[in-house]
Amino acid sequence: MNxxxxxxxxxxxxxxxxxxxxxxxxxxxxxxxxxxxxxxxxDGQKSDSDDLVQEVFLVAHRKWPQLAGSPQVDPRSWLxxxxxxxxxxxxxxxxxxxxxxxxxxxxxxxxxxxxxxxxDEHSPATLLERHEARATVHRLLDSLSENKRxxxxxxxxxxxxxxxxxGILRVPIQTVWxxxxxxxxxxxxxxxxxxxxxxxxxxxx
Amino acid sequence: MPExxxxxxxxxxxxxxxxxxxxxxxxxxxxRFERAEEDEPxxxxxxxxxxxxxxxxxxxxxxxxPSGEIWALSAACAGVAALGIVLVWSHQSASxxxxxxxxxxxxxxxxxxxxxxxxxxxxxxDVEPWTTWPRTDLGPNGTLWSKPGSVMRLPDxxxxxxxEPREGYVMQLDQGSLCAEVASRALGSEGPFRVKTxxxxxxxxxxxxxxxAGPDLSSVSVQRGRVRVAREGVSxxxxxxxxxRSDAPPLRAALPPPQxxxxxxxxxxxxxxxxxDAPEPLGSLSLENELYQRALQEARRENHPQAAGLLADxxxxxxxxxxxxxxxxxxxxxxxxxxxxxxxxxxxxxxxxSFPRDPxxxxxxLLMAGLLRENLGRTADALAVYEDLLNASAxxxxxxxxxxxxxxxxxxxxxxxxxxxxxxxxxxxxxAGRHAAEVERLLGE
Numbered sequence: 001m002n003x004x005x006x007x008x009x010x011x012x013x014x015x016x017x018x019x020x021x022x023x024x025x026x027x028x029x030x031x032x033x034x035x036x037x038x039x040x041x042x043d044g045q046k047s048d049s050d051d052l053v054q055e056v057f058l059v060a061h062r063k064w065p066q067l068a069g070s071p072q073v074d075p076r077s078w079l080x081x082x083x084x085x086x087x088x089x090x091x092x093x094x095x096x097x098x099x100x101x102x103x104x105x106x107x108x109x110x111x112x113x114x115x116x117x118x119x120d121e122h123s124p125a126t127l128l129e130r131h132e133a134r135a136t137v138h139r140l141l142d143s144l145s146e147n148k149r150x151x152x153x154x155x156x157x158x159x160x161x162x163x164x165x166x167g168i169l170r171v172p173i174q175t176v177w178x179x180x181x182x183x184x185x186x187x188x189x190x191x192x193x194x195x196x197x198x199x200x201x202x203x204x205x
Numbered sequence: 206m207p208e209x210x211x212x213x214x215x216x217x218x219x220x221x222x223x224x225x226x227x228x229x230x231x232x233x234x235x236x237r238f239e240r241a242e243e244d245e246p247x248x249x250x251x252x253x254x255x256x257x258x259x260x261x262x263x264x265x266x267x268x269x270x271p272s273g274e275i276w277a278l279s280a281a282c283a284g285v286a287a288l289g290i291v292l293v294w295s296h297q298s299a300s301x302x303x304x305x306x307x308x309x310x311x312x313x314x315x316x317x318x319x320x321x322x323x324x325x326x327x328x329x330x331d332v333e334p335w336t337t338w339p340r341t342d343l344g345p346n347g348t349l350w351s352k353p354g355s356v357m358r359l360p361d362x363x364x365x366x367x368x369e370p371r372e373g374y375v376m377q378l379d380q381g382s383l384c385a386e387v388a389s390r391a392l393g394s395e396g397p398f399r400v401k402t403x404x405x406x407x408x409x410x411x412x413x414x415x416x417x418a419g420p421d422l423s424s425v426s427v428q429r430g431r432v433r434v435a436r437e438g439v440s441x442x443x444x445x446x447x448x449x450r451s452d453a454p455p456l457r458a459a460l461p462p463p464q465x466x467x468x469x470x471x472x473x474x475x476x477x478x479x480x481x482d483a484p485e486p487l488g489s490l491s492l493e494n495e496l497y498q499r500a501l502q503e504a505r506r507e508n509h510p511q512a513a514g515l516l517a518d519x520x521x522x523x524x525x526x527x528x529x530x531x532x533x534x535x536x537x538x539x540x541x542x543x544x545x546x547x548x549x550x551x552x553x554x555x556x557x558x559s560f561p562r563d564p565x566x567x568x569x570x571l572l573m574a575g576l577l578r579e580n581l582g583r584t585a586d587a588l589a590v591y592e593d594l595l596n597a598s599a600x601x602x603x604x605x606x607x608x609x610x611x612x613x614x615x616x617x618x619x620x621x622x623x624x625x626x627x628x629x630x631x632x633x634x635x636x637a638g639r640h641a642a643e644v645e646r647l648l649g650e
Contacts (some may be wrong), residue, residue, distance in 0.1 A: 021260055028256050054259050054637045061263055096538065096572060134238035141619045145505075155213050156235060170345040184212075188227045191234075 002133035031079060038083050043090075044138045045109060051090045052090060056083045078159070081168045083182055084150055114130055124191070136194070143190045258637045265634055291435045295447070338384075346374050346398055347387035355381025375399045384415040387430075397494075404451035406440075408433040408527070414443075424450040433527050442527060493519070497528045504535065509543035530560040533567050541572070546580035569604030570594050575609055588614040605631065612647075 032053065039052045060082050141149050150169065154160045157178075162180075166173040212232045235487060247255070271281060303594055318445050338350040341359070351357060356379040378400055387398045387409045398409040402418035405425065412430020425434050426448030500515035516536040523529060533556030539550035553573045557566060570590055578587035591611035594603055612627035628644045635641065 021263065024263075025256050025260060028259065029249075032252045032255065036247060041536070050255075051637055051639050051641075054262070057259055058262065058266075095292055096568075104325070120289050131241065133234055137234060137238040157239065159211065160473055168349075172345060182377040188231060191231055192227055195230075 024061055031075070032057075034076065035079060035083060036096055038080065040157065041157055042083065042087050042150060044142050052086065055090070059086055077160075077168065079166060080154065080158075080164075087150075094197050099151065125199075133190075140187055140194070142189050144183055144186055147179050148186060151176055151179040152183035152187065155204065156184075219457055255637075257264075262635065262637060273277070330385050343374075343385075347385055348378075350384045352382040355383060357381065357383065375401060377418055378402050378418045382415065383415045385409070386413045402451075402569070404436060406435040408435070412445075424448060431527065431530075468593070472574055493523050493526045493528060496522070497526075497532060500535065501531070504539055507542075509539045513539040513543055513545075530556070530563045530565065533559060534565060534572075537569065537572055541576060541580070546576045548574060550576050551582065567594060571603060571606050571610070578610065578614060584617045588618070605635045605638050605640070608634070609638075609644065612644075616647075 004202060033057050036053045038048070039056065040049050043049055043052065056079070060079065063082065141153065151165060154165045154168065155162070160168070162173050162176045165176045169176070211331070212228060212235055238414060295323050338352050341351065342351040343349055344361070349359075351533075358379075359375040360374060360376070372395075376399065380400070383400070385398075400407045402411070402423040403420070404417065404418075404423045405416075407416060407425050409430075409432045412432055413428040414425060414430070414432050415428070416425050423444060424547070425432060427443045427445055429445050430444055431444050433440050436451060495518045496515060500512050500519060503509075503512035503515060513536060516532050516539060519532050520529060520536065526532070533552065537553035537556060538548045540546075540552055550573060553569050553576070556569050560566075564628065570593065574587045574590040574594075577583040577590065588611060589612065591607045594607040595611065606628055608631040612631070614619075614625040615627060616624035625648060628648055631638065631640065632646050632648070
């Protein structure tokens with residue numbers, strides 16, 4: 001029995017065999033928002049991010065025996081690893097699709113898609129500020145390479161430790177620190193460039 | 206480099222200097238970003254609806270697979286045969302085993318390893334799958350299950366390296382059995398993951414495999430991915446479902462004649478191929494690593510002609526190398542990206558011809574279909590490739606693309622009714638698929 005899973009959610013089936021859909025459904029409902037947030041942070045606000053969430057759980061269902069057979073693995077850490085690898089595969093497919101001009105190449109969310117998001121009770125000014133912050137951070141993250149972006153998101157935003165990130169990405173910890181160093185440098189560089197452009201546009205320079 | 210603090214956890218005091226100011230701004234931005242991200246979660250009703258769609262997709266995938274009873278029976282047979290191995294090897298010396306060594310193709314690990322011993326009566330044996338063996342976490346290198354009583358030596362730390370350059374992470378198995386799940390290895394400084402027995406040297410990239418070792422005989426079987434197995438300078442590459450013993454004929458083959466050393470060759474930046482006609486011997490994994498890694502670097506820099514040249518060079522030198530299937534796929538992709546669709550198509554065909562049972566054939570076929578459909582204007586030929594993918598019971602990710610792509614081809618060839626039928630099938634089988642929105646639009650037109 002996976003004690004961590006039992007403590008955090010539905011009882012995990014003891015055997016590492018095919019899992020009951022009902023159980024997996026409860027697992028999905030518990031972690032869906034977490035995976036959605038993670039996918040959007042790692043991949044940006046693309047139109048197919050909801051599809052990617054489904055893909056992550058499809059893969060999780062297939063690879064379920066790995067989690068059931070590893071009592072000490074935290075399910076969220078495991079889901080991090082699944083999501084990172086699904087996204088890596090997806091980026092490769094996008095590269096292929098972009099080259100082959102497949103019609104459904106992922107892009108930014110349309111205004112219609114954004115309008116379907118649930119509204120909340122914050123003031124319009126707060127909402128605008130947060131929306132701008134989100135758009136800015138995603139824009140800055142989009143300028144990073146996949147490796148740098150992943151480490152930056154997992155460390156700075158998700159709050160994982162270097163050791164955890166090394167385990168998820170299956171790289172040495174020194175590689176994690178190297179990538180983080182370069183990611184931070186690149187992030188600041190692009191931030192400075194954006195601010196300079198804004199100042200020029202508003203006539204401050 | 207020690208653990209560092211996160212920007213978003215730092216106070217917002219602005220210190221002197223541009224860099225500090227920028228960092229403070231980045232900190233504030235990340236704090237606001239984190240608050241913004243919490244604003245729009247999926248509602249419970251939304252999640253329930255999405256779960257329903259996912260559940261349907263899982264059930265549809267499950268119907269395309271063998272039933273649970275067949276899997277259980279296969280697992281039981283494999284377990285019985287695995288116990289047979291233990292009984293045979295614990296009561297006989299390995300040298301008395303009949304010389305039936307050959308490269309086998311049967312998927313179950315146990316059948317491939319038992320040469321001709323009679324199967325024990327299932328009623329008398331106690332099945333012990335490898336997943337119940339003690340498990341060792343190898344950190345970023347993967348996971349290991351070792352049978353109790355096995356004699357093996359692991360490196361002292363996950364990052365311990367052999368003293369020889371590029372030897373990688375090396376384990377020694379003197380006696381017993383192990384199975385390992387190894388992630389795809391980052392190349393370059395990390396080096397390969399290796400298991401050595403007294404007779405064999407097993408080199409791994411991204412795979413699940415098992416090794417059995419005895420005083421005079423060892424064997425390797427691969428469940429997923431590929432490994433290279435070497436003995437006394439001669440090696441073979443095993444793919445999923447294959448296995449080999451240390452006394453198998455390929456490993457007894459004479460060494461090929463020596464080739465020109467890497468350092469004496471001209472720089473591999475020339476567009477195509479090395480100077481020599483004969484392929485390099487498979488003894489120098491570090492050379493393969495180096496060339497393939499350089500090609501990947503150029504591809505990441507989007508220097509497609511250079512990447513294509515390096516990949517072509519790799520395939521010329523190492524046609525049966527450890528990375529040859531990937532190199533073949535990458536070459537087709539890079540040629541396409543470099544603006545040579547005909548050459549890309551030829552490379553894709555060659556890749557399929559050279560490695561007909563590789564698990565990533567679907568990707569290569571989709572690439573071919575796309576080249577034919579979009580770049581070369583050969584819609585009918587693209588249709589044939591999509592049909593081939595659908596007829597071959599391709600995996601769900603390829604099947605989805607093939608259904609959608611075939612619909613596009615049918616429409617262009619003038620058969621709108623067939624196209625719509627294909628898209629309706631896509632909608633039914635992949636309601637949350639990547640092209641779902643596009644299909645809905647096409648069906649609505």
